[in-house]
Amino acid sequence: MLDPSFLFAQSLSGLTAAMFLFLIASGLSLVFGVLRVLNFAHGTFYMLGAYSAYQIVLWIGPGPGTFWVAALGAALGIAVLGGLIERLLFRHLYGKEELYHLLFTYALVLILSDAAKILWGTQQKSVSRPPGLAGAFTLFGVTVPYYNLFILLLGPAIALGFWFMLQRTRVGRFIRAAALDRETLGTLGVNVSGLYTGVFVLASFLGGLGGALVTPVRTIVPGMDTEIIVEAFVVVVIGGLGSFWGTFLGALIYGQVLSFGILLFPRFSIFSVFALMAAVLILRPWGLLGRPLK
Template sequence: MPASFLFGQFLGGLTTAMFLFLIASGLSLVFGVMRVLNFAHGSFYMLGAYLAWQVVQWLTSSGYGFWIAVVAAAAGVAILGGVIERLLFRHLYGREELYQLLFTYALVLILGDAAKAIWGTQQLSVSRPAILAGGVEVFHTVLPFYNLFIMALGPAVAVGVWLVLTRSTAGRLVRAAALDREMLAVLGANVGVIYTGMFVASSFLAGLSGALVTPIQSIVPGMDVEIIVEAFIVVVIGGLGSFWGTFWGSVLYGQVLSFGILIFPSFSLFSVFALMAVILIIRPWGLFGRPVR
């Protein structure tokens, strides 16, 4: 097998990985702090994509239309996430995890149909921004600039979030909340504000990744429930609630998917699930997670 081909597979896997990381990071943050698997995270991602498409339609004349659309979509989804958390979700914090899970599932149902009602069921697509339209040839493989941009953005977001988590007061409170909620309340921190902030940040990341995926994938109904499974697998592989675990989980997922196609041509999806199964059996708390009971 030629080295250039393998390199191409590797880069393809890396692009997938960084996209997944952008999505899964928000899911992981909310899980780490609130101990909730937010099924609606996929819906936020889908809304980010539709909103971006909408804004691009409005701003066809502007040269920066795509970038404005990305920012607007991410901000719009972040606001929606904050409103949902403030108005509804917070009332379920004292309840069993079942009710919280089903709440986020109710959002999946409602937002999925709302998107259908507004944007229809046709496939929509957005073209690449002009500034990143071209590509560069590396080892006989054409690498689109847009993919390079995503590959750079993923680690940048990872480092950025990590710096906020470790260096800022808010970040320290968030990490404390992840470790021990009661302790945090005893210390007098306003847990409610932290949770809202977390939900907004997580929704922002979902909206951002949904908007950024539009030049590469078409926007279709059903993309919400599909992506949430992939993001879920990444988070499980990396370790529930572990931020860097999610990063390396994404990298591993991307590579296994990319090279899995070579080993089992029709079973690429299967190779990822097999990876998850093996990890769950050996380390149910994931590669970077802590054992829980």
């Protein structure tokens, strides 16, 4: 019954889903790891990235490079928006009670999603696959769309780039230091406030990019922000909040559990994922690769 090509197809689809989730969850995890704020509005950045990509495609019109310009433009636009939000609003939250973080970021979700509704209405929007990656090829009897292959390659590339930046560069060292002890870093003469803005901009960029890249395979609708934030949250809880490789691992596990879960419990596809999250929370509340909070 279960022939190998089918199992291969399921694992590939799980991997693709994992790469999308990683793109989005990594920003959420980064902001929490460094700024110690759980940014519920991260899913909204993802949604705005998707809408912006749609808008730019509409402006430029069809062409071979349109989608890529739109994706990059959308990600940069969301990065700028993130920067402004951090500079003007977010910074008043640092060191405050978590309840304020929750209230503020949730308010941001409501305001930004209403703004999106005013700008783009409630009708579903769709973006085509970029012409160069519209087709598909067959591998071991499995049809793999080129666009999925691109996502499969992009995910690890971004993960490695990220890791390199965090481990091998001066800025990366500061970011890691800021995650551990903000005050000491400040007394050493590092511009912590600028660093925080930078981290937030980077996370917003990733969220916006995730939203833009998802448009060829999903529909752009109001409410896509709250759907993704729940999934991203599950991923970071499994992997460990603030842990970079934990997020990657969490996304991989999420993708595979969802893909194969429907074989075990066809009627409860989402159950497997939440069962896993519950198990992780009971056995390792700080996540698979996370560190217990002091």
